[in-house]
Amino acid sequence: MKAQRGRFYPDAMDTWPEAKLRRYQLQRLRLVLQHARRGLSFYRQLYGEAKSRPGAVRSFEDFARLPTFTKKDVLDAIRNNKSFRTGIESRERADAGVLCMTSGTLGTSFLYLPRRWAEIRGDSLARAYWWAGLRPGMRMLMAAPAWHSLAVQETRVIHRLGVTCVVPWGTFLPRHASGFLAAIAEVRPDFVSIFLPMLYALLAECRRQNLRPADAFRSVQNVLVVGAPMTPLSRAKLREELGVKDLFEGLGNPEGLTAMECSHHGGHHIFVDCCYVEIIDPRSGAPLPAEKRGNVVITSLIPHGSAYIRYDTEDVGEILPGSCPCGRTWPLLEVYDRRVNAVEVARKEIFPYDVRLCVDKVPELIHIPFALLRGRGTAQLLKLKVQKPAGGAGEVLASRLKTHIKEALGVEARVEWTEELPQRWKGVAVIDEENEGRPRV
Amino acid sequence: MRKLKQLIGQASAAPFYQRKLAMISAGASSSLKAFTQKAPTTTLEELIAEKRATGDPYSSRWNKDRAPLVVFQLEYDSETSLYIGLGREELAGYAEALRRCWSLLGLRRGDGVGIFDYGTSPVSYLASSAFTPYLRRGAADALGCVVICNDGGANMSRRAVEIIKYVRPRILFLRSDCLHPFALEVEKESISLSDYTGALVAVENEAVLSTADREAYEKRLAVRIYRMLRIDAAMFLAVECPRCRLLHTWQDLFLVESPAQDNNEGANPGPTPLVITNWFAKSCPAIRYVSQVKATLEPAGCPRGPKDVRIAA
Ligand SMILES: [Zn+2]
Numbered sequence A: 001m002k003a004q005r006g007r008f009y010p011d012a013m014d015t016w017p018e019a020k021l022r023r024y025q026l027q028r029l030r031l032v033l034q035h036a037r038r039g040l041s042f043y044r045q046l047y048g049e050a051k052s053r054p055g056a057v058r059s060f061e062d063f064a065r066l067p068t069f070t071k072k073d074v075l076d077a078i079r080n081n082k083s084f085r086t087g088i089e090s091r092e093r094a095d096a097g098v099l100c101m102t103s104g105t106l107g108t109s110f111l112y113l114p115r116r117w118a119e120i121r122g123d124s125l126a127r128a129y130w131w132a133g134l135r136p137g138m139r140m141l142m143a144a145p146a147w148h149s150l151a152v153q154e155t156r157v158i159h160r161l162g163v164t165c166v167v168p169w170g171t172f173l174p175r176h177a178s179g180f181l182a183a184i185a186e187v188r189p190d191f192v193s194i195f196l197p198m199l200y201a202l203l204a205e206c207r208r209q210n211l212r213p214a215d216a217f218r219s220v221q222n223v224l225v226v227g228a229p230m231t232p233l234s235r236a237k238l239r240e241e242l243g244v245k246d247l248f249e250g251l252g253n254p255e256g257l258t259a260m261e262c263s264h265h266g267g268h269h270i271f272v273d274c275c276y277v278e279i280i281d282p283r284s285g286a287p288l289p290a291e292k293r294g295n296v297v298i299t300s301l302i303p304h305g306s307a308y309i310r311y312d313t314e315d316v317g318e319i320l321p322g323s324c325p326c327g328r329t330w331p332l333l334e335v336y337d338r339r340v341n342a343v344e345v346a347r348k349e350i351f352p353y354d355v356r357l358c359v360d361k362v363p364e365l366i367h368i369p370f371a372l373l374r375g376r377g378t379a380q381l382l383k384l385k386v387q388k389p390a391g392g393a394g395e396v397l398a399s400r401l402k403t404h405i406k407e408a409l410g411v412e413a414r415v416e417w418t419e420e421l422p423q424r425w426k427g428v429a430v431i432d433e434e435n436e437g438r439p440r441v
Numbered sequence B: 001m002r003k004l005k006q007l008i009g010q011a012s013a014a015p016f017y018q019r020k021l022a023m024i025s026a027g028a029s030s031s032l033k034a035f036t037q038k039a040p041t042t043t044l045e046e047l048i049a050e051k052r053a054t055g056d057p058y059s060s061r062w063n064k065d066r067a068p069l070v071v072f073q074l075e076y077d078s079e080t081s082l083y084i085g086l087g088r089e090e091l092a093g094y095a096e097a098l099r100r101c102w103s104l105l106g107l108r109r110g111d112g113v114g115i116f117d118y119g120t121s122p123v124s125y126l127a128s129s130a131f132t133p134y135l136r137r138g139a140a141d142a143l144g145c146v147v148i149c150n151d152g153g154a155n156m157s158r159r160a161v162e163i164i165k166y167v168r169p170r171i172l173f174l175r176s177d178c179l180h181p182f183a184l185e186v187e188k189e190s191i192s193l194s195d196y197t198g199a200l201v202a203v204e205n206e207a208v209l210s211t212a213d214r215e216a217y218e219k220r221l222a223v224r225i226y227r228m229l230r231i232d233a234a235m236f237l238a239v240e241c242p243r244c245r246l247l248h249t250w251q252d253l254f255l256v257e258s259p260a261q262d263n264n265e266g267a268n269p270g271p272t273p274l275v276i277t278n279w280f281a282k283s284c285p286a287i288r289y290v291s292q293v294k295a296t297l298e299p300a301g302c303p304r305g306p307k308d309v310r311i312a313a
């Protein structure tokens, strides 16, 4: 990043030739490994047990031989140590820091984020917001869940880009939707950064108040969403309903991933200045080439605070082939869902996102929540529960949906309509039938 | 009384106060006594009415041409949302108030601090420069503490207990309405809270946990509980002192009145609403804001802060 007339302006790193990027990343990986060898006991133990030699890493291939670890390993370390200190984090006593959390089905883990971490990661993220159209002097709406590292990063982005901000009361849960909507309509931000399920809750709140979403969002030029994937059709519908120029989807996790769409929306450019991403075969651990789905393994290139190195996120994703028409050389990533949300039908691994693409092809069903039903073992039929759309449901809609599913996924489907669906925290639900139909959260 | 003249001058640049203050005589700024007798008060109802009439999110209290750096929607149960605008000066003064609250509670360098409240509560957003843009120094930065926040919903109690168990904060600040679900979760986990934390601090906007409730929770959880008062519309903070158990606040940051008492007419009239004038909120002034908290002012003189203003609520 460099300053231009005293203001932040993204540098040309996002168009560096691939070879230059690779050299940069390898150098950063070695720096992070050096940091781990010096002070992070978690890695000393992990590499010691695996008889790995992080000091001998000279290439990406060497790096790929280091062991990976998962959230469960982190949670075990927290429980064993009876402390948030797992040895993944350095202690930078002179440098004021905060603790943030990640939450999930398995439990809460902690990240120690010193000021230097927030500066580096936040400055990197500022480029993403710049791509999405945030400019100096604009006003941005941000949620402020200070427990999450995105809030810490956004604080830096706002300061770095010289924008002002409005913060609605509460948090990004749907029960705070009316306050969020009021803040948008009354304080009139130019730019909105929001959790996708909350954006849907805002649309529902508009309907409840008999308000046209485009009127509420009149001041808003662009929206940046995180937290769940949008399909191309649902994006188009949202853009039309909100009357905004564009919606951008950001991907990320606090452990070390930032990836962001450009205006071509053909996947998420990986922010290679701060993260190194590998896709691996979940069974063998072998690296997978572009266009192959596997587990997303990330390494944070920031040698401060909590430093995640070859962390298997247990998300399923792939590197997309080819280059982006925008001219940026940062690779494109797509992440579909958590691996635990896979449903096996006719020996195929299907994710809610795959089904969402089909559901959205039926215009009456765009934005309509649905859930996949999962029985024990492999099924021959994809079973869906779909919330009845306002205009009513019926055999015709079900049959159109089944045709799209057959065409795109090659499996037969059974569609069941339901009045109200418990909406899972992130995106659509997978309901385990043997679990009394309770959605996983 | 330069400070008072300055405040009135700045406030008069905001349409809301321009109208209010136009009616008072110049003498009102000659002394604090004249000010408290002559300057009109501001109520929450007036702020709501002004917001509804003008559509101005700050109830016409913002007195600058340039937009505020940070705008917070406030936690009031009113039909229309209220907001405050903050510039660098407001953020610095407000965070200094929080730092003093933390110091009074004994927080020092190296201590862990947990906060079970929303990120939009001043108790959270003033805690660290990492949480709020343009805040140069939060309470944790100033004191060298490590802070961790949780969302303020009752359903986040389990995560609050995880913070207690794995971070062992010297103090956990929590919303009064989270005390009950938090206590249930502590009991479910059967942990002895005092093994993990020094004290809890129950915080509310324009209300204070009752003594009876405090005592009941102290007994139930076997841990000290202090109280903290937020008056968000006036950017005000006060915290209970571990020594004298009265709320302390600071006269260089706030002018605190308890009107009936100040009239000094015969017998003690009992608690009356606290009236707050904020000295540092220059861009979004709060002049003689009548809060919903009934209290009495007690004489200064606590060894923990001999000059601090003390409030019994
Ligand atoms: Zn692109």
Ligand SMILES: [Zn+2]
Pocket: B241, B242, B243, B244, B245, B246, B248, B302, B303, B304, B305
């Ligand atoms: Zn005292």
